[in-house]
Amino acid sequence: MGNVGSEVVRILQDHAADLAARVGAPLVLRGVAVRDLSKDRGIDADLLTTDVHGLVARDDVDLVVEVLGGIEPARELILSALNAGKSVVTANKALLAEYTGELAASAERHRADLYFEAAVAGAIPVVRPLMQSLAGDRVDRVIGIVNGTTNFILSAMDETGADYAETLAEAGRLGYAEADPTADVEGYDAAAKAAILASLAFHTRVTSADVHREGISSITADDLATAKAFDCTVKLLALCERVVEDGTERISVRVYPALLPLSHPLARVSGAFNAVVVEAEAAGQLMFYGQGAGGGPTASAVMGDLVMAARNKFFGGRGPGESTYAELPIAPMGDTPTRYHVNMQVEDRAGVLSAVAAEFAKNGVSISTVRQEGASDCARLVVVTHRAKESALAATVAALSDLDIVGAVTSVLRLEGTSE
Template sequence: MTATTKSPWGIDRPIGVAVLGMGNVGTEVVRILREQPQDLQARVGAPVVLRGVAVRNVDIDRGVPAELLTTDAEALVARDDVDLVVELIGGIDLPRQLILAALNAGKSVVTANKALLAEYTGELAAAAENTRADLYFEAAVAGAIPVVRPLIQSLAGDRVDRVVGIVNGTTNYILSAMDETGADYAAALAEATRLGYAEADPTADVQGFDAASKAAILASLAFHTRVTAADVYREGISRITEEDLETASALDCTVKLLAICERVVGIPGEPLPEDGGKERVSVRVYPALIPRKHPLASVTGAFNAVVVEAQNAGRLMFYGQGAGGAPTASAVLGDLVMAARNKFYGGRAPGESVYAELPIAPIGDTPTRYHVNLQVEDRPGVLAKVAGEFAKHEVSISTVRQEGHGEGARLVVVTHHALESALAETVTALANMESVTSVTSVLRLEGTEE
């Protein structure tokens, strides 16, 4: 047995680690565990020993001793010499079963599984609480970018009002390529696939599912309220066109897929109800226009960034590589060191905080600004009729301009803040107007002071 310094509080032997899964991230985690044992021991206070790695096929050469590989993940998790489990399998059902088994046995868990956490954080947190085990998941949101721990610990004494970010590298690469080169969506997606930024099946990324899972986690942490993926309003980027990017450029804006988590009460700039209004949480993912002067507009390629707005700390921005084997492994190892240190010294990570129990605001009750592009008949009175329809549904217009003539005439309308439900009613009415040929696109406008 590897010798270790005697711990006055925790265990008095090496910290045994089991890694479940050896894809891109798992391979990097295993490599670091095997190549940097002295550094890890110095940081933890005790040796950190890799006990085994669960894989689907032990016959593939993975560059690790064969005796470390197993296809029996359950048996590996149950071993007495395993104190800490790193789950990097992906999916939901099997990881959920294995993580619960580890936590119920008092073993700490580190995971990067955002889909699982977005659905079952409450169940996993309860299991960790029952046995006083640790559950760490920094790598589940934005790869190497440290944003989970600041929300849990650094801002624990502050009130977070808003979290907005670019949390999916695939969609950010696609939209950046469309903006910079004028490529259409299909061409940009094909290039992202060729470069390895997009999966063979990109649905989870381009339809916003991945970002929605991450938004649910961020909102839960920021607002001390349990939020699941089902609570997140979601739209993807597959309908974004070159014309949308051209329109954005004319407004000195760009288009980004944003994950937005915020406290909402009423409509910005309007008086609150007599009762003061009930605070709720709005969580949504959709493509939106943002001004080029906004800090998120400069986040290009496959990079991620998250902006946190707190009452006392002000605006904080976290930026970096949001995916990839080595960057994500960095976040996993950071969690692993914390969990192993707690095992050795008898400490414990902060548990789930859901004391606020704020209600979730439906998308219809969520205020934002909008950019509406209309194909219209080129004749007198059309602008007045269109403006009247906005006014009828209490959607205030900020600017309106006409582009083109004849059959190519169109109106571009930018609104002040309005409720989603009111805007939806307006768009439906506009689409049925005789003088409106079509509602070409509706994009939200975020990141403005109005």
């Protein structure tokens, strides 16, 4: 009965007749597990219990909705339900990013459904399109803004010019950031969602450990200002894509802040909103946009799954299960190609640009554009590259840092969303 659970109960009660018509039978709420029975929940107190294990095990329960969060006891409870042939609807991204295989195997053995639309991007329907609508297509890339807290912070920094610490504090005051924002700002939340999206898109089991993760705490107001000079903005992106090299196909899954051209559809996603762009061979580019968190939006996704699971239970069918037939290997981050935006302080004298360009060339990194701003004896040099492997760029940055003419490499950001 937190933000999401309370909304689920409200929808079940307020729209009972409509839901019964959609399912083919009434959805009867048998009970709700809570931590504190003394608190007024606005529903019949006889429905409340602190015995969550007993509630899941009851013979008169067909479907279980899990909105506890965390790994345990959620994992144990979901397995208990599935092992008893009870279908489960969950919003638990952290659990799914680690244990989807175990849960899906139990669902398959016991002919139960495991639905989790609410685990990624709140009310935005992206899980079901990947599992069903695009089941006959080949998905090549999924790129998205899947964390509202970080998108709010970066949007505010871009609009106001404020620094990261100041904007994070404001996000906390407004309720967009948790008291401990680590999971959001360091990319853990987005990485869990990226693992789920990649698993669905590429028919390969991907866990959080497979996701390269970087957060936004190192992003500065200067990074945003420089991005504007290149007609870009900065977003924390979840990227899942096929990487084909020498005929070998692998997948790359990563989360990090990156520059996006203002012409890209994700660049205009501001505030706490989420959006996911799916690129498929036949369908082309599809964009899903909306509220990615909150009690109402997440409950909407839960209820969509609940109706599907209930309908399957009533008519004797099952929804699609886990698909991991492709078993594609995960590409190491060092082998992942993208473009880069390298910002450095250099001496403002003749020959500097050629010396810097030589280091890029030595490591096989091709330069696209260079922007230089002079200031007395020191200048700022911004280099934008063509696509290059992460390992080649890292070697280049290390070599640049050793040059006497380079005072410091102040930031390195990837550049995504371009055709080059």
